[in-house]
Amino acid sequence: MAVILAIETSTTVCSVALFKEGQLLGASELQIEKSHSSHITVMVAQLVENCGLTLADVSAVAVSGGPGSYTGLRIGSSTAKGLCFSLDIPLLEVSTLYGLAAQVIAATPNPEQYLFCPMLDARRMEVYTCLLTHELEEVMPVTPVILDEHLLQEKLTQQPIIFFGSGAAKYKPLVSEQPNALFIEAILPSAKTIGQLALAKYDKQQFEDIAYYEPFYLKDVYITGAGKSTANV
Incomplete structure (x- = not known):
């Protein structure tokens, strides 16, 4: 039991x-x-x-x-x-991001038609995010990004993506003309x-080592150039 x-x-x-x-x-x-x-x-x-x-x-x-x-x-x-x-x-x-995505996937009809992008606010124009299939397979790994209009543009031309979480509202104005960018509010x-x-x-007995376990803080955002994040895809 x-x-x-x-x-x-x-x-x-x-x-x-x-x-x-x-x-x-x-x-x-x-x-x-x-x-x-x-x-x-x-x-x-x-x-x-x-x-x-x-x-x-x-x-x-x-x-x-x-x-x-x-x-x-x-x-x-x-x-x-x-x-x-x-x-x-x-x-x-x-x-945490997988937990958010699981909520949305469970409530989405025909979830296989979409990709799922949870975003947690990391202050200013930064978010913690990833991109997942309906089976929680990673298309983009968990990473910190600085939001700009180039983020995920290639993926958005190929398939609808559902955005949600505390950081998604900051991204919405940047893709307001992109029909494949869908947003859901109040996902906590x-x-x-x-x-x-x-x-x-x-x-599966996939347990953590209690003595050495630390949370995944993901505090740093790495910038490769003017306004471009390493997570731009």
């Missing part, structure tokens, strides 16, 4: 979810800035109790591994590692999708 606790703290959203045998038992979420450190452990304890379980019943902890807020990722990973150490259970990591990170994606990793 696998019970997986999922934690998402990579942005302003603080979210936890609990799964048993692949089924969602419950979830709790706050969208209050700078609330993670004071609320995350309380949310975990309350959720487990409300679902009629104890922490001793948890088989593994899944954490949103970034990219995202440095402070948020530190809080999430520290909480997850602490639980894994104390309970002697494995740690699972899921990409959630522990529910982190947990769903972690289930496959748990079955």
